[in-house]
Amino acid sequence: MAVGTALTPAIDHLVIIGRGKVIVGNDLKNLNENNISVAGDSIHLTLPHAKILQTIVNPSGFETFAEKGDWSEAAVTALKIKISNEINHRAIQQNVLVKADERCKNIMEVFMRNTGFKKVSVTFDN
Numbered sequence: 001m002a003v004g005t006a007l008t009p010a011i012d013h014l015v016i017i018g019r020g021k022v023i024v025g026n027d028l029k030n031l032n033e034n035n036i037s038v039a040g041d042s043i044h045l046t047l048p049h050a051k052i053l054q055t056i057v058n059p060s061g062f063e064t065f066a067e068k069g070d071w072s073e074a075a076v077t078a079l080k081i082k083i084s085n086e087i088n089h090r091a092i093q094q095n096v097l098v099k100a101d102e103r104c105k106n107i108m109e110v111f112m113r114n115t116g117f118k119k120v121s122v123t124f125d126n
Contacts, residue, residue: 045121047123057084
């Protein structure tokens with residue numbers, strides 16, 4: 001008769017819920033004369049595409065939902081970074097960058113018309 005012990009592997013898991021916000025925008029600080037073309041009452045602007053400027057996840061934005069096992073501080077931090085990256089990914093999936101480009105274009109067109117230009121063209125870098 002054989003006697004054996006079944007070893008059940010330890011299952012460690014950690015579930016953290018993270019809430020945060022993503023700030024996106026068009027960084028105009030590097031605009032120069034190469035990005036602006038003026039001819040009489042016409043102006044053409046070439047702007048940079050929107051990008052994620054900041055992801056904010058406050059410590060209070062994380063909630064530990066389930067924890068089993070022994071987790072180092074480094075492992076918890078790595079998971080929080082992964083959550084922050086996922087927040088960015090989901091924001092991009094929701095077209096926030098496209099929406100930011102559209103908003104920037106509209107704002108710049110209105111601004112340029114209010115400064116006296118009759119024809120305003122706004123495009124974005126490739």
